[in-house]
Amino acid sequence: MNSLRRSLPRLTSNLQNICKFSQQRWISNRDDVRKYQNELFDLEKKRQHDAVGRIEKIEVRYLGLPEDTTLIMNKNLSTPYNCAQHLSDIHCNRSAIALIDGVVPWDMHRPFEDSCTLQLLNFTVAEPYLANRAFWRSCSFMLGAALSNVFKDTVDVQLHSFPSPNVKSGSFVYDISLNHQDCTPNKEELRTISAEMVKMAAKDLKFERLEVVHDLAFEIFKNCPFKREQLPSISRDGSVIIYRVGDHIDISRGPMMGSTALLGRCTIGAAFKIADINSTDSFYRVQGVALPKEIVMNHYAFSILENRIKEMNPARLPTEPADKYERRYGKLA
Template sequence: MACGRACLILQRRLATSAAAERVSAAEVRSWRSTLFSKEQERQRSLYPRIEKIEVTMQGAGVQGTLLVMNKGLSTPYSCSRHLTDWHVSSAALALVDGEPWHLHRPLTRSCSLTLLTFKDANPQLPNQAYWRSCAALLGQVLEGAFKEEYNVELLRIPEVPVTAGAFCCDFVLDPQLDAWIPTEESLRSFTRDANQLIHQNLPWEPLEVAPPVALEIFSHSRCKQEEVEEKAAQSPNGTVSLYRCGHHVVLAGGPLVGRTGLCSQYEVTALHTVGEGPWGLQRRAQGLSLPVNLTAHHTVWRRLKQRAEKLVEIDSSVASETETTPTSSEATSSSSQP
């Protein structure tokens, strides 16, 4: 009930603000998160009675272990807690009957389950999920880094391989900031903000939703609505994958890792101006990270960082228009003051 009342208040606020005043970034985040919670509660209510399922564990040391779990409630993370502390802390992703599965996504049938870590013999899937998660974290930082009077439009997260040398997040700033040039202190500030989220060890909560739900959540953004329609059209079951970290809701092209605390070394390395796009002057933020327990010597890290500073080329169309800007210190919030 509380969630429903909050939704109604926000809906009225957002509906009237177009004529009265611009909706703040904080209000948009609250709107998204509230609707996410509402749909999450609706989906949980689909399993009013506890039904048992059998989960057969796969992998070294747990091969053939049988767990009896709760349908629609238990997750791969729940299963890891029945094993060892190492499984709880090391698991980054799961395979359910061979399908990549987020650690906090409920299990809906009896299945085989493999917990994946970054130290597996073939860590390709967790590495891809990690790179995608680092980009999502960067978007979360950028969305909250500027003062409330400036809009930050996050574009789709580019799917780049780990071999590209940097994860990326494309975005468009308020037209007033088109001439803004980030400084080294700006990048350090973004890095500090990211590390604060990492230290909080926040979960990435997954939610599969029907397109109308996703369109309502992103009702303020034409760019995101187009992305929702494209992802729904490409999805075998017609749904869209959403993830929430704190109050930040993101669309993802694949599974993310379980929590921000799996990130270790993390640095925002560059912010490039890509060119004019359909939504405005498009920029590309880039970063470099290693997961927990996989640190690099400072000389190796320096070489990796130099590579991550170079623009990652992505085949995408860009176009739009520029205007004037305040200085870096005028544009950013007090928590991210370049």
């Protein structure tokens, strides 16, 4: 956060260039919107990388198997995943998130900001709470990406948001709007969404985290009305945290799991119409259940989990006041 504030003057100049660039672009369809968002994401990611300047060395004290060790890494460049690469392929493939100084959950691909201790958490650790939350949150994020991909351009789908992860609820969700009053997906269409998530898992896409100033976030989501409306309540100290997986970009405070490859068995099994927005558009809640790749469960046991998603998740609805659930969408999502 401090490094972002220090770079504000340079970023202001960069934003002016972005605005000039945006005025030259005509956003005509969903693919154009996605391409434009990714161009802005890449520009800002490069700017932040170039702003690092002189490379400083830090000590990262790794705590865990096969043994505790100290690694010399690069401040604001090296990530927990880079540390895992020094340890073994198993750590690279299994680690969901990192734990910094024993208390701070950290993305696997987020650069270290100072010397620290490091633990790598997977889904079979003694206390999997943080890893499970990251997994559930990442599944919602991937569901949003899948929903953006499966609908044809003739269907106007707008992503609204996803509530804070709650494993006890029995499902991860994403709330969307569609320009159809009665467009509840059938079983075959839900299988298509499930298949899209499985495809994403097979591609082993990493979750990229980027902290940007509010004005840049507004520009990135200028063609996403619900995201644009949410930015003032989500922005903290003038900045917003966004993530990218593949070419899909969304808002979340994270942390996310390291890669889509950690997703194993997955079923998108229900969609509920929530409310009509106007004469043409309606809100829908799409729900799913999934397991991490390394967790094996027999068909009967998994079918019990699948049955739970047939009931609508009780998390805050997009039609309800934000403060009813302590502004849940503005907190950790």
